[in-house]
Amino acid sequence: MYDYLIVGSGLFGSVFAYEASKRGKKCFLIDKRNHTGGNVYTESLEDINVHKYGAHIFHTNNKEIWDYVNRFAEFNRYTNSPIANYKGEIYNLPFNMNTFNKLWGVIRPEEAKKIIEEQKQAAGIKAPKNLEEQAISLVGTDLYEKLIKGYTEKQWGRSAKQLPAFIIKRLPVRFTYDNNYFNDRYQGIPNGGYNVIIEKMLEGIDVRLSVDFFKHREELEQLAKKVVFTGMIDQYYDYKYGVLEYRSLHFKTKVVEETDNYQGNAVVNYTDKETPYTRIIEHKHLEFGTQAKTVITEEYPKEWKPGDEPYYPINDAKNNEIYKKYKQLADQEADVIFGGRLATYKYYDMHQVIGAALAAVSKEFAETAPDFTGPP
Ligand code: FAD
Incomplete structure (x- = not known):
């Protein structure tokens, strides 16, 4: 019998699994995808780490979180300085x-x-x-x-x-010549990609991939005393109060053979109406890559329908009201911990989801945690 069945191997599930097994608990982790890491997963193409679910740049103001992730990987000095292309005119952002x-x-x-x-x-x-x-x-x-x-x-x-x-609550405007997108004290990309962190966290833990919790719910629930659930909360309750809505994305990834440097920057936003994608990511620049070829990804926003990849929750009044009802049910569960972006219907940056997982660990093991939730 396992202590925890962990549904989802994203950052929330992986941090929880790592911390629980460090405390002597037996964890069984499943993911419906054929890889671990959730949305921070990178795939190697032409020896370049490709951010399969969108560019992920780690940034935080919280020293505890920064020290925590640095236990699992060394971070490079990447600083996010996106540029905007408006009909061929180039502008610095922010x-x-x-x-x-x-x-x-x-x-x-x-x-x-x-x-x-x-x-x-x-x-x-x-x-x-x-x-x-x-x-x-x-x-x-x-x-x-x-x-x-x-x-x-x-x-x-x-x-x-x-x-x-x-x-749009506010639009940061800076009256200095500073192209660093984030104001945070710490930022970078883990050397070798985020997979390095996830693999270290999951060392020695029983992991089963391509397993959808909802297809084998009954047998899976019998395997462990408690469940840590990081999938969609509306699906967990069989959509009884309705479907929570998202915005989705579609990624088109291409290997560019003709050049080793396609756009000279990791992130270029296309701010005109006519170009159908919102941005192009050139992955090698996130790691200062010197490979002979390059890989780019065009990012297309997409209307979401059930079955599509849920990326950004639409936290309007209607959806928040529905979520509130699911949360009331979740709060009554004694043996299920809901966490991560899908189970709490919330956009989290990576440092925030790590903070939330560590806070859940402290609560579960009745420990006083350092302030991992920290400043946003
Ligand atoms: P996920 O990573 O989504 O993990 C959930 C896992 O659960 C998935 O692997 C999924 O397959 C699995 N799962 C779901 N349902 C089931 C089921 N029924 N059975 C089995 N498994 C299931 N953050 C930053 O800090 N910096 C960035 O630059 C940044 N860029 C981003 C860009 C994009 C396009 C997006 C969408 C997000 C970005 N983020 C960024 C946020 C970051 O992706 C999240 O903070 C993080 O991935 C959340 O981790 P999670 O564990 O909550 O969820």
Whole structure:
């Protein structure tokens, strides 16, 4: 008899399995995919680690989490500095002095602030009614038209005028010449890819792949005293309160033979409306690769329907209401721990899901944990 049946080998399931087995518990981990790691899994193509489920850049402000992941792998010095391609014009992201210089020819921060302020005033928006008005009221018309509108409309598959204002709460604008996307103290990519971390976490643990919990539920539940469930919570309860909705993505990955350097940067966002994908990832640049060929992935946003890969939860009022009902059921379960992005219907960055798993471990083993949830 196992102590825990862990459903899902993403970061939540893997951290839980590692910590529980360190405490002498017997774990049995299953995943319906044919590999471990969940969405952080990388696949080797032309000797390049390809981020199969979208580019994953680790970043955190929390020293405990940073020290924790560094126990499993060494991290490189990768700094996320995406660029935007708007109809052939290149701009630095996040919005900073390099972006403003390219847009308006301004050199000093005061000049950039003045233009943004003038555009906000000219738009005269007092109470934004939709995403378009919200974005213009935050950063003015030029940044909105060239760098926000097309990208956001592709991402959500709707006009910015039909999207609610709350989707964009704030738009970070930086008045320094700093292209580092994240403000966090620590960031990087694990040498050898995230698989190195997952493999170390799962060393010595019984793992079975290509097993869907729902196809063998009864027999699986009998194998362990408790279940750690990281799949979709609505499916766990047979969708009795309705289906929780997501946005999905479609990835087109290609080996480029003709060149060893396709776009000169790991992440290039296409911010016009016409290009059908939102961004192209060139994987080798995440690891400063020097391979002879290169591999790129075009990322296409996609409407989600049941059966598709669920990527981003749609946390609007309707879905949050449904989730609340499932959560009430989950809170009553004595022998099931729900965790990770699908079981809590929440977008988590990697450091946050690791923090959540470590917090679940502390709760389960009645220990006082260091502050792993930390600043976001
Ligand atoms: P998952 O990784 O999804 O793991 C859940 C696992 O459960 C999966 O392997 C699944 O196959 C399995 N499973 C589900 N149902 C069943 C079932 N019925 N039976 C058996 N197995 C099942 N975070 C960052 O910090 N930086 C980034 O740059 C970043 N980029 C991202 C880009 C994209 C496109 C997306 C979608 C996310 C990104 N994230 C990023 C977030 C990151 O992917 C998550 O924080 C992390 O993967 C969550 O881990 P998890 O264990 O909760 O879920």
